[in-house]
Amino acid sequence: MSSKLIRCPKCEAVNIDTGDEIECRRCHKKIYKNKQYSLNLTTAYLTTAIIAFIPANIYPMLIVTQFGVSQESNIIEGIIHIYENGSYGIALIILFASVFVPIIKFILLIYLIISTKLNSHKDHHSKHRIFYITEIIGPWSMIDVFVVAILASLVHIDNIEIIAGSASTAFAIMVFFTLLSALSFDTRTMD
Numbered sequence: 001m002s003s004k005l006i007r008c009p010k011c012e013a014v015n016i017d018t019g020d021e022i023e024c025r026r027c028h029k030k031i032y033k034n035k036q037y038s039l040n041l042t043t044a045y046l047t048t049a050i051i052a053f054i055p056a057n058i059y060p061m062l063i064v065t066q067f068g069v070s071q072e073s074n075i076i077e078g079i080i081h082i083y084e085n086g087s088y089g090i091a092l093i094i095l096f097a098s099v100f101v102p103i104i105k106f107i108l109l110i111y112l113i114i115s116t117k118l119n120s121h122k123d124h125h126s127k128h129r130i131f132y133i134t135e136i137i138g139p140w141s142m143i144d145v146f147v148v149a150i151l152a153s154l155v156h157i158d159n160i161e162i163i164a165g166s167a168s169t170a171f172a173i174m175v176f177f178t179l180l181s182a183l184s185f186d187t188r189t190m191d
């Protein structure tokens with residue numbers, strides 16, 4: 001009997017395995033029995049995210065205009081600039097949210113993909129734990145966007161104008177595809 005039932009990876013609903021292409025009766029997500037498909041999707045989304053992470057760090061994140069003079073800075077330059085101005089807390093939050101969190105998430109997802117591809121059945125409990133960590137830290141990446149928004153509204157008064165540079169678009173794309181990558185990761189493949 002158990003072979004005739006299949007679990008939806010998205011909403012956990014139990015569906016009847018009709019043999020051909022199955023659509024979840026509750027959330028209408030297509031359930032692929034081919035585990036390779038889900039893994040390839042996760043890999044493709046993650047690759048896109050890692051590619052977007054490069055321009056997100058090279059191109060200007062902040063464009064600061066003071067007395068008509070514009071100064072562009074990328075994420076790292078911005079962090080150094082904020083740190084030198086004495087805002088250690090904000091500098092640390094931005095460093096954590098825009099550099100550490102994405103890199104940690106990339107490493108964890110790469111580890112999950114590789115260990116699933118190699119089909120290591122041994123420690124699927126720790127793999128579930130790692131996947132849970134990626135889900136918890138995911139939203140923290142978005143802090144960066146909020147910090148830019150807060151800085152822009154705070155500093156506006158002192159004849160200084162702060163606007164988000166082209167790196168913010170790349171950064172948003174990176175966050176979006178990292179989330180897609182984690183979402184498309186079929187936890188059944190870990191078992």
Ligand SMILES: [Zn+2]
Binds near residue numbers: 013
């Ligand atoms: Zn479902």
